[in-house]
Amino acid sequence: MNTASICPDPTAQLQRPVDRVTVASISLANFRNYASLSLGLDGKHVVLTGSNGSGKTNLLEAVSFLSPGRGLRRVAYPEIAREQSGEGSWAVSVTLDTPSGDIKLGTGLQPGPDGSLQRRIRINGATAKSAESLSDHVSVLWLTPQMDSLFTGAASERRKWLDRMVLAIDKTHGTRVNAFEKAMRQRNRLLDEAPHESVWLDGIEAQMAEFGSAIATARAELIALLNRSLSILHGEEGTTAFPNAVLDLEGQLESEAFSRPAIESEEHYRSVLRQGRPRDRAAGRTLTGPHRSDLLVRHGPKDMVAAKCSTGEQKALLLGIVLAHAHLVSERAGRTPLVLLDEVAAHLDETRRLALFDLLDRLGCQAFVTGTDDRIFLPLGERAERFNVSCGTILPLE
């Protein structure tokens, strides 16, 4: 049965108070160009400036490992270990400051009982079973230069982004996506090797329909919630700095039978899969399902698809969505997320930059921002702690 529901009524307002969660300290061991680092913070925004290649993004990446997945660069864990060390292990330890007290989180690649390196998660000193447990304590959102081509690039990247946004408010979403992909691989193999095994196919397609419709439901709900947060944060039209983005899901399916209204129906998807066996067998893959859908983003005021907007407009739309997502996560989780903005401020004109700083104030979350020029962050004044990053060391700026 399809049980996915991020929120039964996407238009409902949540009234719960929001807790402010900040990083009070962070320690790194053997993490990229940091042999070891220990940094105390005071809960304000964190501005990291320094020359290219000094280690600014690396620190943001370390913070991004406080969420499930492979961090903001999406690399294999062994790549993170500092090359010069000759070891494969690395560690990130963070103390969070929350209204209910400090929480100590640790993650990294550490040798297991058999000596092989495994990702470890520790929460308040105890080993946690999975990285999803981190989501009970902190949410981490980010915008990086690698995301600049999101609107013009492959649909698969937008789906991954969308799923990551769902994951930030529904920690079971990753399991559902993995289960769907596993079942789809099994179906593709069976169609190829034993297409007449209809009982097996029925069973696998039932699983695909269960997880596939749950994925589609969760994505559709996230989009409804995000559109609402976009309107609340930026106004119906958006501001001059952040034009409102309007999000939608497109089927992008070769079969009209799996159109948007039907996407959340498990029974319908199961029958589409059954009927589509000959065609999918000929194609060598499953042609219908949530793995073929796309996230559509439009520039609201211009009523134009994001991919056709200027580079600056695309950046403003992206940033507007990330901030709206921060608003949504605060509301749903009842606590502010950490927001990592890598090389974002330098690409904004002064009006947009000041609007960004104001929005961060409104959201109340702790942001980690990077750049090569410290002066553009001066308007943050007392709201931020400023640091210089240089060859794997981080020192406060006066």
Ligand SMILES: Nc1ncnc2c1ncn2[C@@H]1O[C@H](COP(=O)(O)OP(=O)(O)OP(=O)(O)O)[C@@H](O)[C@H]1O
């Ligand atoms: N596994 C590793 N071991 C050692 N050094 C590494 C490793 N991975 C990356 N580095 C180094 O880390 C350095 C800093 O990278 P980072 O991406 O943080 O720079 P940055 O300060 O964000 O620079 P930019 O302003 O150019 O974006 C790079 O010089 C890179 O060679």
